[in-house]
Amino acid sequence: MNSAEQKLAEDKALRDTALSVFQADLRFIREDLSARSVAGRITDRLGDSALDMVDEAVDYAEHNKGRVAAAVAAAIVWIARTPILHGISHLFGLDDDTSELEDDSERSDDD
Structure with missing residues (x-):
């Protein structure tokens, strides 16, 4: 057997092994x-990804407690900004001017 035939036999053996x-x-894959x-696979993968994100968020929160606390405080202040502003205006007596304007507008509507 010459080298070409030997090379061809090796190539066929490699091809058969790869096949x-x-x-x-x-x-x-078909059995799986x-x-x-x-x-079901997509659901499992999304669930795993969500759990990984939660784990990363917890790790971040553990290492950056001050930043997380500041962000939470900022969110709370943003959500409660209207009552806070009304409280401040009441504290400094600025709401009396607005109540007088409202009283004047109610009186003019009654006339």
């Missing part, structure tokens, strides 16, 4: 797909 590996992978649906 058997591919067919085994294909069988594994029949065991779990694509929707």
Whole structure:
């Protein structure tokens, strides 16, 4: 057997080995797909991703407690800004001017 025939035999053996590996992978994938649906896989992957994000958020919060506390405080102040502003205006007596204007507008509507 010359070198060309030997090379051809080696190439065929490699091809046959690669084909058997591919067919085994294909069988594994088909069996795995029949065991779990694509929707189930997507749900599992999204759930795993969400858990990873929660873990990362907890790690960040543990390492940056001050920043997280400042962000939470800023969110609370932003949400409660109207009552806070009304309280401040009441504290400094600025709301009396607005109540007088409201009383005047009610009186003019009654006339």
